[in-house]
Amino acid sequence: MSATGHDYAITRTLDAPVEKVWAAWTDTESYGRWASAEEVVLDVRPGGAWSSVMVIPGGARIPLTGSYTEVVPNERLVMGMNVPGRDEPVLMALDLTPDGDRTKITLSQTFDRAEDRDQSEQGSNMLLDGLTRFLAAA
Known part of the structure; x- marks a missing residue:
C-alpha cells in the first residue's frame, strides 16, 4: 500500500x-473492438474528453466518461474517469516502453x-486480455 492509498500496477x-x-x-474504432465498448468517443489530448x-460479460452496459490529463504519444496516457459520488476523477496511467518489435505496457491506479x-x-486485466487478443489477430 502506498502512502496515498491502495494501488496496483499491471505490466505485460x-x-x-x-x-x-x-x-x-487512441483510435476510436480499434478501442471499441478490443475493449468491448460501444459509442466510443476519444479526444486524445490534455483536457480532451x-x-x-462498456459491454461486460452477461450483456450489461456501463456508460463511462472522463478526460485525458496527460498525453505523450507512444509513451504515456493518463486518463481520468468520472465516478458517481466522487468530486475528483479516478486516474489511470498507461505507460508504454518499446522492446524491439514488442511493447512493455503498464497500467496503474491508486x-x-x-x-x-x-x-x-x-x-484492467480484462482490458489487457482483450488488447492482447486484438493485437494477435491484427
Missing part, C-alpha cells in the same frame, strides 16, 4: 510495436479503498 509485454499499441488505445459504453482497487485491477 505485448507482441506489437509501441506505435500499434498506442493506436489501439472520452466516453464509451484508490482509497482496497475493494475499489481490486475491482479496477480485475477490469
Whole structure:
C-alpha cells in the first residue's frame, strides 16, 4: 500500500510495436473492438474528453466518461474517469516502453479503498486480455 492509498500496477509485454499499441488505445474504432465498448468517443489530448459504453460479460452496459490529463504519444496516457459520488476523477496511467518489435505496457491506479482497487485491477486485466487478443489477430 502506498502512502496515498491502495494501488496496483499491471505490466505485460505485448507482441506489437509501441506505435500499434498506442493506436489501439487512441483510435476510436480499434478501442471499441478490443475493449468491448460501444459509442466510443476519444479526444486524445490534455483536457480532451472520452466516453464509451462498456459491454461486460452477461450483456450489461456501463456508460463511462472522463478526460485525458496527460498525453505523450507512444509513451504515456493518463486518463481520468468520472465516478458517481466522487468530486475528483479516478486516474489511470498507461505507460508504454518499446522492446524491439514488442511493447512493455503498464497500467496503474491508486484508490482509497482496497475493494475499489481490486475491482479496477480485475477490469484492467480484462482490458489487457482483450488488447492482447486484438493485437494477435491484427
